Structures are given as structure tokens and as C-alpha cells.
Amino acid sequence: MLFNFKTLAVVLILFGFIFPVSGKSPGRCATCGRSIVSSFSVFEGKNYCSEVCVEKLLPTCHQCQKRIISNFIKVENRNYCSDECFDLTISPCEICGLRNRSYVLVEGVPFCEKHAKGPFCEICLLPVKTKADVGDGRLICKSCHQSRAVLTGSRMDLIYQATWKQFSAFSMNTSGSLPVVKMVNKTALNFLLGKTFRDNDIHRSQGFYLRKEETGKPAECTLYLLSAMDEPLVYAVGYHETMHHWLAENYSNVSQKLSHDEHEGLCQWVSWRLCSDLGNVRGVQIIEKDTDPVYGDGFRKVKAVLKEGNVQDVRRWLEQDKGLKVRSVSGQP
Numbered sequence: 001m002l003f004n005f006k007t008l009a010v011v012l013i014l015f016g017f018i019f020p021v022s023g024k025s026p027g028r029c030a031t032c033g034r035s036i037v038s039s040f041s042v043f044e045g046k047n048y049c050s051e052v053c054v055e056k057l058l059p060t061c062h063q064c065q066k067r068i069i070s071n072f073i074k075v076e077n078r079n080y081c082s083d084e085c086f087d088l089t090i091s092p093c094e095i096c097g098l099r100n101r102s103y104v105l106v107e108g109v110p111f112c113e114k115h116a117k118g119p120f121c122e123i124c125l126l127p128v129k130t131k132a133d134v135g136d137g138r139l140i141c142k143s144c145h146q147s148r149a150v151l152t153g154s155r156m157d158l159i160y161q162a163t164w165k166q167f168s169a170f171s172m173n174t175s176g177s178l179p180v181v182k183m184v185n186k187t188a189l190n191f192l193l194g195k196t197f198r199d200n201d202i203h204r205s206q207g208f209y210l211r212k213e214e215t216g217k218p219a220e221c222t223l224y225l226l227s228a229m230d231e232p233l234v235y236a237v238g239y240h241e242t243m244h245h246w247l248a249e250n251y252s253n254v255s256q257k258l259s260h261d262e263h264e265g266l267c268q269w270v271s272w273r274l275c276s277d278l279g280n281v282r283g284v285q286i287i288e289k290d291t292d293p294v295y296g297d298g299f300r301k302v303k304a305v306l307k308e309g310n311v312q313d314v315r316r317w318l319e320q321d322k323g324l325k326v327r328s329v330s331g332q333p
């Protein structure tokens, strides 16, 4: 959003001249009502006993509170005695402190035109003042790194356990065990994905579900989650990846029957349902605003069918419309 100074009414007004007059009887002061004895002033056709009484009529500067006796600026019904006073009301850039009339709001925070261009923090989406090093080239601001980023495996584990509980509470019946959770940075995640996925998925990926199946053995399932995401995002990605696990546990022919966008779109839809139910606004926004042809369009395609439905609607769609085959023993091929 660009704050455009030109849209504001700027009015320059030159005040009437104040005459000091002496001589003939002037009557009473238009401000204080006292009768004027000798010396008095005339301003805009009225008589005043003193300059103090004249000044009481003058507008005050909204910034410095002084009476304005010459030219002034009127902006949004407020008066300012000078450009300097008006400029002090402009929000300073969060990075350099510059007060510029053409400042830009990014996510509601003011920045000068130069700093509003980024680069932006991946978590708060604001232009970065000081960059924190997460070891894989991602741009995260120092304040998000300190206060919002999930940086340890133990914290990631705790959040994932909560994710799993919330996922199960959505009546997603997962008789199998929790996948093992591993926290990885972007370099490691890209390396893992590089073996399996298209470029686009690698670029945007924040999680990865890996499943090894061997006849007669329980499947080995690992869920990789990206480090230094903020908590709401860990939840959103966690639901998505857990849905991959749920699908694989419950159906034997997922990738044959679901197109790539339906598969990812369904995982996004489940994440969106849970984020909406649990007040995870950031998760909801990220999913809804996604313009990706697979994840974003896939989500919208699945949402058009399942709407705000529940697990029964998911099962009905998968089994009746898509022809997915229910596994006889959960998790067994």
C-alpha cells in the first residue's frame, strides 16, 4: 500500500494583516469583551484590546501546539505551522528511521520506499533489518529467529505431538504409529526431495513424508520438517504431512487414483480444515493465498468438492468417486 501525499488536501492560507490602531474609540474587544481604552488592533474587521486577544483566535499547530500566525498547512482537518511540524507526524521507516511523505506500509508497518522493496523475512514477511543465519541461505530476521522460529528438535517434537493429537481428534483414524519426526534445514530437505520430486516441489517444500514398505513388516515412516519455521507454520505443515501418512496407512492405491494436484490439494485441505477449526490464522492464510498450480489450485479443487466437510466426506470422495482401495490391515500393503 502506497501512502500518496498528493491525495491529501494541502491548504496554504495567508492570514489577514493585523493592524495596530490608536485614536478614535474602538468599543469592546471581540475576544475578551473589555472596553478598549487607547491602543487596539483590527483583524478581519473586528477590534481587539491586545495581540494576545487576537492570537486566541488563531489556529494552533497540531504538532507543536503553538498559535499559527502566518502560512499553515492543513492536512486531514489538522493544522500545522510548518513543513517540519507536519513531517514529524509521518511514521518513520522501521529500518532507517527516515520520515518520508511517500512511505509504504508493508503488513501495516511503515518503511521508506527503498527499504519497502525488501528483502523480506520468511516468517514475519517484513523487510529485514538484521538477518539471522540459519545455515541454509534462508532469510529470517533476527527478531523472528529469537522469538518465533522453532530451532530445536525437542521443541519440534513437542509441537508435532500436539499436531498428531489434533489430527486424530478430527476423527482421522490412524491405527498405525506416529511417524518418526526429524527436523532438517533447507539444504538437507532439498537433498532428500531431490531424489524424488519435481523442481517446483523442492523449491517450496517445508516438509517431506518418507515411507518404506516391505511385505510382512510394519512400514517405516519418517516425517521431515523444516527447521526455523514459526509454530503456526509447523502445525500447518505437520497436518499436511500427517495426511500423506494417513492416506498411505488407509489406502493402497493413492498415487494411481489421485492426480498430483488432488493428492497435495487434499493434504492442504485437511491442513486448512484443522487450521480453521483451531484458530491458526496464519496457516489458513498461507493455504488460501497459495497461487501454486499444484498446492494452491489443488486445494481449491478439493475444497470445491469437500467444502467444510469432515472425515466421512473425505472417505466417501476417495472411495466412491476416486476408486481408492481400503487396506485390509492398516499400514499393510
Ligand SMILES: [Zn+2]
Pocket (backbone or CB within 6 Å): 029, 030, 031, 032, 033, 034, 048, 049, 050, 053
Ligand atoms: Zn481583549
Ligand SMILES: [Zn+2]
Pocket (backbone or CB within 6 Å): 061, 062, 063, 064, 065, 066, 080, 081, 082, 085
Ligand atoms: Zn508547529
Ligand SMILES: [Zn+2]
Pocket (backbone or CB within 6 Å): 093, 094, 095, 096, 097, 098, 111, 112, 113, 114, 115
Ligand atoms: Zn528506510
Ligand SMILES: [Zn+2]
Pocket (backbone or CB within 6 Å): 121, 122, 123, 124, 125, 126, 140, 141, 142, 143, 144, 145
Ligand atoms: Zn521476521
Ligand SMILES: [Zn+2]
Pocket (backbone or CB within 6 Å): 240, 241, 244, 264, 267
Ligand atoms: Zn505434500
